[in-house]
Amino acid sequence: MVEMLDRPAGILTRIPPLPPFVTPEELVADALPLLDPPSRISVTDAAERALRVPVAGKWSAYDRGIAPYTAEPQDISQSRRFKGVVFVGPSQSGKSQMLLSISAHAITCAPGPVQLIHMTKTDADAWVEEKLNPAIENSPLLWERLGKARDDSTFSRKRFKGMRLAIGYPVANQLSSRSQRLVLLTDYDHMPQRLGPKDSPEASPWSMALVRVRTFLSRGCVVAESTPAFPVDEDQFQPPSSLEPHLLPAATAGIVNLYNAGTRGRWYWECPDCSELFEPTYARLDYNRDLDPGEAGEAAVMVCPHCGCCEIEHRHKAELNRRAMAHHGGWLHEGRVVDPATGARRLVRIEDGELRHTSIASYALNGAAAAFSSWAGLVERYEAARRVMEATGDDLDFVGVHYTEIGLPYRKAKDEDEDALTVEALRMQAMPIAKGIAPAWARFITISVDVQGNRFEVMVMAWGPEGERVALDRYAIHQPPDDAPKAKGDDGKYRAVDPGRYAEDAGVLAELAEKVFPVEGEAYGLKPVAVVIDFGGPPGWADNAEKFWRGQARAGLGGRFYLSVGRGGLKQRDRVWHEAPERASGGKKARGIKLLNMAVDRLKDSVAAALGRTNTPIGAQHIPAWMEAEHVAEHLAEQRTEKGWELRKGQSRNESFDHSVQGLAVAEHLGLNRVNWEAPPAWCMSGLGNPLAVPLERPGDPDSAREPAPAQPAPRRIGYLRR
Numbered sequence: 194m195v196e197m198l199d200r201p202a203g204i205l206t207r208i209p210p211l212p213p214f215v216t217p218e219e220l221v222a223d224a225l226p227l228l229d230p231p232s233r234i235s236v237t238d239a240a241e242r243a244l245r246v247p248v249a250g251k252w253s254a255y256d257r258g259i260a261p262y263t264a265e266p267q268d269i270s271q272s273r274r275f276k277g278v279v280f281v282g283p284s285q286s287g288k289s290q291m292l293l294s295i296s297a298h299a300i301t302c303a304p305g306p307v308q309l310i311h312m313t314k315t316d317a318d319a320w321v322e323e324k325l326n327p328a329i330e331n332s333p334l335l336w337e338r339l340g341k342a343r344d345d346s347t348f349s350r351k352r353f354k355g356m357r358l359a360i361g362y363p364v365a366n367q368l369s370s371r372s373q374r375l376v377l378l379t380d381y382d383h384m385p386q387r388l389g390p391k392d393s394p395e396a397s398p399w400s401m402a403l404v405r406v407r408t409f410l411s412r413g414c415v416v417a418e419s420t421p422a423f424p425v426d427e428d429q430f431q432p433p434s435s436l437e438p439h440l441l442p443a444a445t446a447g448i449v450n451l452y453n454a455g456t457r458g459r460w461y462w463e464c465p466d467c468s469e470l471f472e473p474t475y476a477r478l479d480y481n482r483d484l485d486p487g488e489a490g491e492a493a494v495m496v497c498p499h500c501g502c503c504e505i506e507h508r509h510k511a512e513l514n515r516r517a518m519a520h521h522g523g524w525l526h527e528g529r530v531v532d533p534a535t536g537a538r539r540l541v542r543i544e545d546g547e548l549r550h551t552s553i554a555s556y557a558l559n560g561a562a563a564a565f566s567s568w569a570g571l572v573e574r575y576e577a578a579r580r581v582m583e584a585t586g587d588d589l590d591f592v593g594v595h596y597t598e599i600g601l602p603y604r605k606a607k608d609e610d611e612d613a614l615t616v617e618a619l620r621m622q623a624m625p626i627a628k629g630i631a632p633a634w635a636r637f638i639t640i641s642v643d644v645q646g647n648r649f650e651v652m653v654m655a656w657g658p659e660g661e662r663v664a665l666d667r668y669a670i671h672q673p674p675d676d677a678p679k680a681k682g683d684d685g686k687y688r689a690v691d692p693g694r695y696a697e698d699a700g701v702l703a704e705l706a707e708k709v710f711p712v713e714g715e716a717y718g719l720k721p722v723a724v725v726i727d728f729g730g731p732p733g734w735a736d737n738a739e740k741f742w743r744g745q746a747r748a749g750l751g752g753r754f755y756l757s758v759g760r761g762g763l764k765q766r767d768r769v770w771h772e773a774p775e776r777a778s779g780g781k782k783a784r785g786i787k788l789l790n791m792a793v794d795r796l797k798d799s800v801a802a803a804l805g806r807t808n809t810p811i812g813a814q815h816i817p818a819w820m821e822a823e824h825v826a827e828h829l830a831e832q833r834t835e836k837g838w839e840l841r842k843g844q845s846r847n848e849s850f851d852h853s854v855q856g857l858a859v860a861e862h863l864g865l866n867r868v869n870w871e872a873p874p875a876w877c878m879s880g881l882g883n884p885l886a887v888p889l890e891r892p893g894d895p896d897s898a899r900e901p902a903p904a905q906p907a908p909r910r911i912g913y914l915r916r
Contacts, residue, residue, distance in 0.1 A: 232302035236267040240294035243301045243334040252331040255294065260287035260564040261518035262460050265543060266416075266556050267291040270375065271303070273411035275554045276403065279451045280418040281441070282558035283600035285565045288418040292377045293328060295416060296358055301334055304355030305374035305412075308405070310398065312383045314362045318348050320379075321360055325351070365389045368401035374409045375416065376402040382422035382447040399451060421596050423447040424835065425604035435537035439527050441557060444602045445835060455555025456526040456548060460562050462505075462513045463521040469499035470522050473513075474559040475599050479504070480572055486580070490572035495561065507568040514562065524556060560599040571598055584660070584812055585866070586802025587795045589763060605833075614805055616826045622807050624663050624815040630893060631655040631665055631712045631719060636877040637885065638665070638721040640705050641855035643848045644730035644738075647671070647689045649702065652852035653710065653721070656860060656877070658870040660803075663815040665710055667824050667849065674700040692738075693731035699741035702726060706745075706753050709887050709898040716892045720885045721753070722876055725859045727851075728756040728788055739786055755862075757789040757855050761837055765792035769858045791858040794837035800853045804828060814853060824849050 232239070237257050244255040257264050266280050282288050292309060299307045311317035329335045329351070338353040339345065345352040350359055361367035363384040368376075378384070384398050399417060406413025421444060429443040439457035441449050461470045471477070473495055480493040495505040505513070517523040525540040528547040532539055541547050543554060560566060575598065578590035588605065595603040626632055634657035643650040653666040673690050677697040690698050702724065709718040728738055738756055745754045755771075770790045803814035816825055827849035831838045840847060868877060875884055890897035 234302060235264075236271060236294050236298040237264045239298040239302045240267075243332060244294060244297045245328065245332040246290070247327070257518070258515050260290070261514045262524070262556075262558055262562065262564075263287050263291045263294075264518060265458075265524050266554070267294050269543065269554045270295050270414050270416050271298070272414075272554070275552055276406070276414060277399070277451075277455070277553040278414065278416045279448060279455050279553055279555040280416075280558070281421060281448050281452045281556065281600060282418070283560035283563050283566065284420050284597045286558060286560070286563035286600070287565070288420075289324075289379055291418060292379055292416065293324070295375065295377060297332070297335060299356055299375060300338055300353045300358070303374075304353070305409070306357050306359070306372065307375040307377065308359040308361060308367075308371070308373045309377040309379065310361050310363055310367065310384070310402070312362070312380045316380075317360050317362050321348050325360070363388060363398050365401070368398060368405060371405060372408040373402075373405045374412060375414055376405050378402060378415065378417040379419070381417045381419035381451075383419065386446045417448060417451060419448040420600055421447060421449050421602045423449065423602065424592075425602050427604075430604070435535070436531065437527070438538060438540070439557070442602055442604055449602050451553065452555040452557055455551050455553030456543065458524040458526040458543070458554070458556040460517065460556075460558050461522040461525050462517055462562075464497040464499060464503050465505070465509075465513075466503040467497060467500040469497065470525070471498050472559065473510075473562045475561045475571065475575070478561060478568060478572060482576065486573040486576035487569075489576055490567075490569035493568045493572045495568075510562070510568075511564070514564065526554075558600060563600075566598070574598055585768075586799035586812070587768065588798065589795060614829065616822055616829065619804065619816045619825050619828065620818075620820075620822065622816070623818040623820070625818045626663065626665075626713070628817070628819040629653075629666055629710060629895070631710050632657070632663065633713045633715065634658065634661065635710075635712055635719065636873070636879060636883070637860075638710055638719045639856045639859055640708075640721045640724045641852035642702060642705070642724065642726040643851050643855075644692050644727045644734055646693065646731040647691065649690060649692070650848040650852070651705070652849060652856070653708075654853075654856045655710070655719075656856075656865070657810075658868075658873075659810065660812040660860075660865060661810040661815075662803075662813075662856070662860075664817050664820060664849075667820060667852075670701050672701070673698040676700070693733035696737035696740050699737055702741065703745065706750055709889075709895040711889060711893045711895055714892070715880075717881055717886045717888050718895055718898055719883065720887060722885055723753055723755055723859045723863065725755040725757050725789060725855045727855070728758045742786055755789045755859055756786065757791055757858060759791050759793040759854075761793060763792075763794050763837060765795065768792050768795050769862045771862055789858060789862060791854060793854055796854045796857055797831065797838045797850070798833070799857060800828075800850065801833070803853075803857075828853065 240255040241257060245252045246255050266278055269275060270278050280288055280291065296307055296309065299305060311320055329339060340352040348360065350357065365388040368388065378398055381398065386397055388396070388398060388401060399415065402415040406415060423444040423446045425442040426445045431440070439459050440453055443453060444450055459472050462473050463470055477495055477498060478493045479496045480489045482489065484492070497503040524543065526543055527549045528539040528541040528545065529549055530539050530547050531537065539547065560571060561568065575594050578594045582588040582591045592603045595601050631638065632655060635655035636658065637656050639654050639656065641652050641654070649670040651668055651670060652664055654662050655665050656662045671689055673688060673695065674697065677700065678695055679688065690701070692698050705724045706721060709720055711718040726738060728735060742751065742754055742756055745751055769792070771787050772790070773785065773787050800814065803812050806813035823846070827846050830840060830844040830847035830850055832841050863876065868874065875882065880886065881888065887898045890899060
C-alpha cells in the first residue's frame with residue numbers, strides 16, 4: 194500500500210497498489226480465444242466439462258445420468274430449427290439446473306448475451322447468492338472466464354470473457370430495448386402473465402422475450418420452465434384423443450398452453466418384460482387406497498399398461514431413466530402422420546422429419562419419473578390430500594400436489610349430479626325431521642347469526658359424528674328487546690332492529706345461548722355449544738358487537754359466543770383461526786377481543802361438497818323438509834369462479850350459505866376434525882353426560898326443560914378441544 198501526503202488537505206491518502214504490469218503480447222493472447230468460432234458441442238457435453246454441482250454436500254462434476262430427461266431439452270436450445278423450448282414438470286426435477294447448464298455452455302462454448310428472468314427481484318437475488326455464485330466459484334472453467342473488475346459480478350449482471358449474463362425479473366423494462374441471444378424464463382407460471390401498467394396492456398413475458406432474440410435470427414432462443422400453476426380452462430377442455438395423445442388440458446394461462454403449442458414431447462420407458470414403450474405417470478402407480486397414506490406409498494409399484502404383469506419398483510426408476518436416454522424410450526413427440534391402421538397419431542423423435550410443425554420444442558415430465566422424488570412420498574402426499582378433500586371439500590392441498598408433485602394442471606372434479614344440484618333436487622332429498630327437533634344422532638348444536646341493517650338472520654344446526662349436520666331452525670329477528678331505546682317520536686313498540694345504531698339491540702341475541710333443542714326420542718335437549726355472530730355488518734355494528742361480547746364474557750358466557758370475520762381468497766394461512774386482529778381499521782389500535790377468522794372460499798368449497806353428499810352421512814349437510822324454498826335457494830346463491838365464490842347473476846340473498854360457513858368454521862375451531870367418535874370429549878358426547886344436555890320433563894317439549902345443576906360453566910372448563 195502506497196501512502197501519499199495530500200499537501201493542500203494536509204491528510205494522508207491511501208492508494209491501492211497498481212495491478213501487475215501486462216505486456217501487449219499478453220493482452221492479445223488473452224483476447225485471441227474470443228475470436229474462435231463457437232465450439233460445436235452440446236449443452237450437456239459442455240456442462241459435463243465445465244460445470245460443478247453440489248452432490249451430497251460436495252461439489253462434483255455435472256452428470257447427465259442423474260436427470261437424463263433434461264439432456265434433450267437443454268441441447269435443443271442451441272438448435273436453429275426452434276425459436277423456443279418449453280419444459281413443464283414437477284418441482285425438484287432438475288428443471289432450473291437446465292438453465293444453469295445452458296448458461297455454462299454460453300460462457301465456455303458460444304459467447305453471446307444471455308438474460309435469465311426470475312419470478313421476482315427477491316427470488317433473482319436469492320438465486321444468484323445461493324445457486325449461481327457458488328456454482329461459478331466451484332467451477333474452475335467458469336471462474337477463470339469471470340471478469341475480475343468490481344462491476345463484473347453483481348446481483349444483476351455477470352460479465353465473462355466475450356459474454357454477458359444478465360439476471361432480471363418480469364417487468365416490462367427488463368424485457369424491452371435489449372437484444373439477447375438467449376432469454377431464460379424460470380418458474381414461468383409464477384410470473385405475471387401480462388406485463389406493463391393496467392391501462393397500457395403489454396404482451397406476456399414469453400412474447401416479449403421472443404422479440405428480444407429476434408436480432409440473432411436462427412441462433413436466438415427463448416427457454417421457459419415451470420411447474421403448472423393455473424387450473425384447467427373448462428371452456429376449452431377437450432377429453433383425451435388418439436389424434437392428440439400428448440395434449441394437456443388447456444389451462445387458463447401459463448406454461449401449459451405454451452407446451453400445447455409446441456411439439457408435445459413426453460418421457461417414455463421401455464418395459465423390462467415386454468419391451469413396449471409407455472409413459473411413467475402417477476396414474477399407472479398401483480397401490481391399495483384403503484391403507485394409510487404412508488403404508489400405501491411404501492407398497493406402490495408401476496404397472497406396464499401393455500403386458501399388465503410387469504410391476505416395476507421405485508428402485509428401478511433411475512436405471513429405466515438412464516436406459517431411456519440411450520433411446521430405450523426417452524422423449525417422443527407428436528408427429529404429423531396418423532397411422533391408418535390404428536387411427537392414432539404417430540409418435541416420433543425430435544430429429545424426425547415427420548415431427549409436428551411448430552417453432553417450439555415442448556416437453557412435459559410426469560412426477561412419477563422425476564429423479565429427486567420417491568413414489569412412497571408422492572403417494573403419501575397425494576393420498577393425504579385426497580382424503581382431506583373428500584372429507585372436507587377443501588381441495589387446496591390436492592391442487593398443490595397436482596401442480597408441484599405430479600406436474601399437471603388441475604381440473605376440479607365434478608359430482609355426477611352437480612348439474613342437478615338445484616332447489617328442487619335438494620328439497621326432493623330433504624331429511625324428514627320436525628322443525629326445532631334434533632335428530633337422534635345429534636351431538637352438539639351451533640347457532641349462526643348474520644347481521645343485516647334491520648334484522649338478525651339466524652340458523653340453528655345440529656351436528657353428529659363425522660361432520661353430519663342438518664338445520665333445525667331458520668328465522669329472522671326483527672324486534673329489538675323491550676329495554677332497548679325507543680324510536681324518536683313514538684313509543685318504539687314496533688321499531689325494527691337497528692344493530693349499527695343501538696348497541697342494546699344485540700341483547701336479543703343473548704337468549705340464543707340458553708335455547709334448548711329436544712333430541713328426537715330422548716328425554717333431554719341440547720343447548721348450543723356456540724353462537725357465532727357476524728362481526729361485519731352495517732356501520733357501527735363492529736363496536737356494538739364488541740360491547741355485546743364483553744357483556745357476555747362478564748356473565749361467564751364468553752366461551753360460547755364468537756364474533757366471526759370472513760377472509761376471502763384461496764391462499765389463507767388456515768381454514769379457521771381465532772385471534773385478536775393485529776390492527777383495527779383506520780390504523781387504530783387493535784381490539785382486545787379475539788375474532789373467529791374464516792377462510793370463506795375454502796369453507797364454501799366444503800359446504801358445497803357437503804350439500805352434494807347424498808350417498809353417505811360422512812361430512813354431509815342435509816336440507817330439512819320443513820325449510821322454505823327461499824331459504825333452500827340461499828344455499829345455492831353463489832357459484833365458484835377462478836377468484837373464489839361469487840353471487841350468481843340475479844341472486845342477492847345468500848344468508849343460509851353464510852350461516853353454513855359460520856357453523857362449519859366454529860365446529861372446526863372447537864375440534865370437529867380431531868374428534869375420536871369412539872371416545873368423544875364431553876361437549877360432543879351423546880346423552881346427559883354432555884354438559885350442554887338438559888333433562889326434559891316431557892320429551893320433545895323444550896318448554897319442559899329442567900336446568901342442570903350446577904350452572905353451565907364456560908367451554909374451556911368442559912374439555913373443549915382448542916387449536
